[in-house]
Amino acid sequence: MKYSHTLLILIILLLTLAVVNAEEPPYMLVRVDVEAEMQVIPLLRMGLDIVDGVKGEYVELVCHPEEYTQILAQGYAAEILIEDMEQFYADRAATDDMGGYHTWSEAIDEIYQIHLDHPDITTEPFSIGQTIEGREMYVIKISDNPEIDEDEGEAFFNALIHAREPIGVELALGLVNHLTDQYGSDPYITDLVDNREIFVLPVFNVDGYVYNETTNPSGGGMWRKNRRDNGGGIYGVDLNRNFSFDWGYNNIGSSPSPGSATYRGTGPFSEPETENVRQFCNEHNFAINLNIHSYSNLMMYAWSGPHRGFTPEDALFAAISTTMIQWNGYPFGTGWQVLYEMNGEANDWMYGEQSEKPRILSWLFEVGSSFWPAPSQIPGLVAENLQPCLYLIEQAQYHMSPRLTLTPYNPPIQIPAAGGSFDFNIASAYIGAEPVTVNLWIDVTLPSGTVFGPLLGPAQLTMPSGFTFDRDRTQDVPGNAPEGTYIYSVHAGIYPDINWHTASFEFEKLSTGDGEGASSWWNYVDALDEFSGDTIGMASPQASALPAGHEIMGNYPNPFNPLTVISFELRVSSLVKLSIYDITGRLVVELVNGWRDAGAYEVNFDGSALVSGIYIAKLIHGSNTSTAKLVLMK
Template sequence: MKNRSRVISGCIFLLHLVIASDIYQSIRIFEPTTETINTIGSLGIPLDHMTGKKGVFIDLTVTEDETIELLSRGIQLDILIPDLTAHYKSRNRPALTRDFPLGSMQGNYTWDELNARFDELQAAYPSIISERVVIDQSIEERDIWAFKVSDNPNDDEDEPEVLYTALTHAREPVSMMNLFYFVQLLAEEYGNDPELTYLVNNREMWFLPVINPDGYVYNESIQPDGGGMHRKNRRDTNCGDGTNRGVDLNRNYGYGWGANDTGSSPDPCATTYRGESEFSEPETQAVRDFILSHEFKDVLHYHTYSNVYIHAFGDGSLPDEPDLTALTEIGHEMARYNGYIVGTGLATIGYTVNGDAVDWTYGSEDIISYVPEVGSPSQGFWPSEDEITQLCSDQVHSNKTFAFVAGSDMVMHSYELSEEFILPGEEIDLEIVIQNRGLSDSDGDIEIYLSSLNNLISLDTESYTMSEMDARDSDDFSLSFTVDDAALPGSYSGVIVNLDSDNSFSRQDTIKFLIGQPETVFYDGFENELIHWVVDGDWG
């Protein structure tokens, strides 16, 4: 009987070893020097979610073993969160509204749930969502699949193509949830929302929701309710069966692969292990081959977190002009409403990388590309369930903008008035710059229709025609308007600008201005201290 008890106890112990997950922590390192950061990178600790205060401290996500290793090297640190998985679970709050159906892993879909959700969407909207297209299989022989949203989803039309990818890193599920949110919005608002309808009718939008299915399923197996911290794929790298196993897929692409041991690691057990060679993994091969088989104008490789849009290059160097301006302008438009920072990984977060997807997509294939890092450092890899919908909603404008710029996209870029102050009775010259913000030529005239905002001004022309415009090019034209003599100072007026082109979304913009010259009624600078103010109580 005792022997049988020992056998049962032994089985339970072995089962615990199999399913136990590694402990991940949030740590703070003080007075980080370049040498310290290089040491951290050389240990294979990811720097792509580094936050902090320059020269004072940096915060990192590490394993418990990596914390011990850093301490053994004399690096001063504090442990901010001793167990991130437990932390993510403890602060989770259920979502109260469910217009967007959430999943069972802290609001995120499991592997089975995301497959089922796609089947539901495709069955409900087969006229605009293609069937699942299996592009390859993972190390553990799970399907890596994509699908297209367009008005003829099963046909290859002559329309600009754009690609959105997600879940390269297995512990970043909101990257995938964001894509399902956008697809659901496209489907439900098709025929109702003019912008989304235009995109479905005039773009081929491809979605690759899970690049790393094995890593994601592994996280589900160790933390079924969410919070799994495995990052890599599941290749056997002789590092056990835990989170040390596998290759970091975002260090396995061909551009700059293995350039140094800071931006990626040669250690098979390191979190940023780059693999034995460039494109050694079936998952990165699948992405590469899929991109090469299409003519994508732009690609978004979604990750979490840091609230940034990262463009090339991973070593911190900048693309040549005019691409740098294009990347900056498009990125800033994507960030118009969510306030994300745009730049290289070095400029935005302070880290370098090699062998990543964006560098290969842009550097090797000349395709405009970004890594959106969705969510704040406080939200981390597994935000609370009640935060997921807002995080997804925050990317709608970005996703729309990215699809628009795949084609010709005519916008009013800027304008200049001939006078600083617009006074009654005066004639004012107005120069307007029109830009093809997109990555495709316009292939046709651009019709510009002008009208006054109200009867306080009269225009000398009501329309203007520009000839076809190359991608990312711009042109300008001028007009004049006269301000009514009876216009009251302090009134507002303006010019409404409508842009119409055969292969661009028709847009309307308004140039608004104040009539009259502002007058300073009162001014008090700091140099006067509080001599003009009456202060009650203890203030200041």
């Protein structure tokens, strides 16, 4: 009876597997002639996975027979290269389990064994969250003090976001093995492990990979997406179209159709797998990220959509890639340059999302010349990409971004119609290996969506390794500012083009209420730049970018004892004289006398040697004169 029951279960499983396979039409590899870039767009709109090609000549893509019929119906010249890719890969792998690749469980067993063999430089594998089907997403960390979060450059490597690209698993495991096996004997590897924090997620799309193992245990499974049940017998979201940056920008770089290979999901981070990685990145300060894919032998970086062109740091991406090409020989460029247009993908989010986390320099490697390279090719593909991975780890310490926090006091902030002010704290920390010169500036996004400012800066700071920064400041909001919700932001980067990190909070300008009133966008109290003295100037701003109330002075606190900060703004560059007079008109002190560029400035005034009373600050700039009343109360 027991054997009959077991046999019945086995028959049911085999029938289920047969039904699953019967429901899946064959995956075909097809070459389509395209003489112009515009001819690729209809193919992308179909949600097809373009895997290779030559610009202006042809693309190679994966499709089902009915999609191939649609391609021909649209007038394309097309050739079937592989009629059934799963059968092709299975035949090539012969009897090798999983086509010669690690299964998910084998990959996790291996990183657990690596930890047992090297407990002093690795963490026990830990989960960053569960998949849609409840499986764990395991990460291992390699560093000399793996259980401690040290001030070291952080690098993140992840593989198999697409379930049919297992060469990424082998490269990820090869990297972990190389770092741990060579530690202590290879000086270069030892230095990397001692001075970096390296995190590896060998299997991103766990459910999709397990599904391929179930349907094609000898390898060659062609399932790409995760296993989200979309209803109607349709499954899966393309996890590399599910990130928030430019999510759903158009239907060329991703598809709204649940049955498509590039289906982007119902919303950004709708899938637990991408949300887990998002939170993991937000909890760290990664400088470098590598997304390992296959195939095409390419290196890609942001941006992935031609509407964005090139990042402000395109030259840096190209310089690092130029070094790596000497080892793997892979051509490089933006995603839209070297392959095709995408949106909602990981590279763009890693680099372009700069408010939840600092920017991350991120690459995508397309490894090999097929989804399931022959087992004999695995060692060579791992070897040619090992040194590029090590070089990226090396770069992590040199491209750390200063991390900002911006905290309002006494939220929620509501400014009355007559104007008012709010207090806030701005803080920053930097742990890079080399000193970095960075600009800090503050702006505000108006209710209309227009970015207004800078309200302060850009202040130029030189941050050595281990630098920390903490300041309390006050922001006035004038009565003539429109009512609505504002986003108040501080940025770190190279003003005005390069932004590395942004911290923000919201405040509201009401349509009613008198309050204390304010006439300008003054920003004052603790100086931002402790290295350059009393003033912070803007770097040649356009006059139209200056806040309202230019050429009008103010000071804070007022009344004061004994210190106050006098603020002034210049519409144009001019000779400036700032002096303090007592109530009788006698000159007390001259604070500024010289040429100043257009911009916003702050000057400290110390009344320690003066008696209580009213003083007048007089600003002469060009042919204009402004005054402000200062009240010293001891």
